[in-house]
Amino acid sequence: MSHENDQLVRPRILAGWTTGLLLLIVSVSSQWWATGYSQEEQTSPIRLLRHPYLQKGTGHSMGIAWMIDDDQPCSVEYGLTRELGHVVQSGKSQRMHFVEITGLEPDTRYYYRIRSGKTWLTPSDESYHFSTHATDVRRPFSFVVLGDSGQPEPGDQCPLADLLRSLHPKPDFIIHTGDVSQRWALDEAEYDLLAFGVYRDTLRNTPFYPTQGNHDWVTDWEHGLDPLYPRYIAPGRLDSRLTERFDMPFWRVFQSPRDNADKTVAPFSFRYGNAMFVCEGGAGRGAGRSLAEKRFAEAGVTWRFFYSHYFGLAGNAVPGGDLGWKPPLPQCDLTFRGHIHVYSRSAPYGPHQSVDLLVGCSGSGIGSSYFESVVTPQNPHGLRPGITEWNEKCPHLIHILVD
Structure with missing residues (x-):
């Protein structure tokens, strides 16, 4: 009788261990999938829906507008060379952005790039520039x-x-x-x-x-x-x-x-x-x-x-x-x-x-x-x-x- 019980118990233990291993694998896989998916969502790059365009220019200022595909803050880096060197923030989490850069010299070319967090939205290209109005x-x-x-x-x-x-x-x-x-x-x-x-x-x-x-x-x-x-x-x-x-x-x-x-x-x-x-x-x-x-x-x-x-x-x-x-x-x-x-x-x-x-x-x-x-x-x-x-x-x- 005990021998028969032992034969019945061992398959049950083995089956239980196998089921536990399967559940563990499923659990780990589910956790990895969820974590990986979450990380993919978090690192998905912000994209431009409306490329930058220039508005409200004067001899000492220029406005830049653009739109992105998510509600996120942005910033504009600008300068007299493509090395840039100055930053102005568009700090609200929104899709449509507009910044007005002030304190500029008249009739002067400035280069600019737009970014959201660590993501550059525009390339380092000389076509991204503006010139203030002549006075x-x-x-x-x-x-x-x-x-x-x-x-x-x-x-x-x-x-x-x-x-x-x-x-x-x-x-x-x-x-x-x-x-x-x-x-x-x-x-x-x-x-x-x-x-x-x-x-x-x-x-x-x-x-x-x-x-x-x-x-x-x-x-x-x-x-x-x-x-x-x-x-x-x-x-x-x-x-x-x-x-x-x-x-x-x-x-x-x-x-x-x-x-x-x-x-x-x-x-x-x-x-x-x-x-x-x-x-x-x-x-x-x-x-x-x-x-x-x-x-x-x-x-x-x-x-x-x-x-x-x-x-x-x-x-x-x-x-x-x-x-x-x-x-x-x-x-x-x-x-x-x-x-x-x-x-x-x-x-x-x-x-x-x-x-x-x-x-x-x-x-x-x-x-x-x-x-x-x-x-x-x-x-x-x-x-x-x-x-x-x-x-x-x-x-x-x-x-x-x-x-």
């Missing part, structure tokens, strides 16, 4: 005007992006007359597709100062915000603070100097050398007049530029497609606007002999229908009197050199 009124400079951008497809914006990179001299900055998105700007991702994805290599080292167009306004019937709201609202009632109040993507993506009397996102201005630029910024008819009167009168200002999506001096190339200033702007040399998808240039106009340029097709569909609706035997091109140049055939940009 010397004798310094020549150039800039590019874009407007009503389109889809990032061959034959659309991409050839313009290639042209922009090949311009000589390299433009010191870019202004945009609105409709950076040709959709309805319902989401920030539209700007990643329609702007940052196309002009990424340029925007990392060339400041970009857009105004807000009608397509950059969110459709929001609940709050009474029609996409064409800026156009049809009574003069003086439109307030750019609405874009902040309803958290519209445009002013989350782009930064404003907020240098108007109310410290709102628009209108705004900036200076470069002997030139002053005032942007209506989507704030509505008349919103930039008082700011222009103040800024255009500053000492040392030789050239005065104003840009908007709708409003100009001489009227668009196509009758019926514009909103003018009544009374007109103060003394101004050039006005730029978009909305109508063609290019036109006016003869000198008004008491100050200003020139009005319509820059309305930097990649969007050509607006031939605008011309067709007003073509007559006496006016075969459908153009209003006073237009000296026009382009209704291809996308375009303007490169302006100031000497």
Whole structure:
């Protein structure tokens, strides 16, 4: 009997030992898998979702914006050489980051890199640089005007992006007359597709100062915000603070100097050398007049530029497609606007002999229908009197050199 029991016990002990070993192996394996997985998650590198772009430049400062794929703090290292040597923190754990580097020398190139923790988000590449605005009124400079951008497809914006990179001299900055998105700007991702994805290599080292167009306004019937709201609202009632109040993507993506009397996102201005630029910024008819009167009168200002999506001096190339200033702007040399998808240039106009340029097709569909609706035997091109140049055939940009 005892022998039989012993034979029964030994297999049970062996089976129990085997089961225990199996459980131990499973436990160790599970622990290793969980630990390994956790370590892999913790060491997974942060990645850029939106590559850096330059905003709010002055003679002594520059802003850099970017977006990452996780809520983490970041920092920017910068310096006069690629050895860098200075650091500014964007310390909040967030995806969208913006830092403003101050205390810089005017008209000076600085190199920069962005990191999150120990992870470099940008390479040590000389294309990651910025130059502060010139303050010397004798310094020549150039800039590019874009407007009503389109889809990032061959034959659309991409050839313009290639042209922009090949311009000589390299433009010191870019202004945009609105409709950076040709959709309805319902989401920030539209700007990643329609702007940052196309002009990424340029925007990392060339400041970009857009105004807000009608397509950059969110459709929001609940709050009474029609996409064409800026156009049809009574003069003086439109307030750019609405874009902040309803958290519209445009002013989350782009930064404003907020240098108007109310410290709102628009209108705004900036200076470069002997030139002053005032942007209506989507704030509505008349919103930039008082700011222009103040800024255009500053000492040392030789050239005065104003840009908007709708409003100009001489009227668009196509009758019926514009909103003018009544009374007109103060003394101004050039006005730029978009909305109508063609290019036109006016003869000198008004008491100050200003020139009005319509820059309305930097990649969007050509607006031939605008011309067709007003073509007559006496006016075969459908153009209003006073237009000296026009382009209704291809996308375009303007490169302006100031000497």
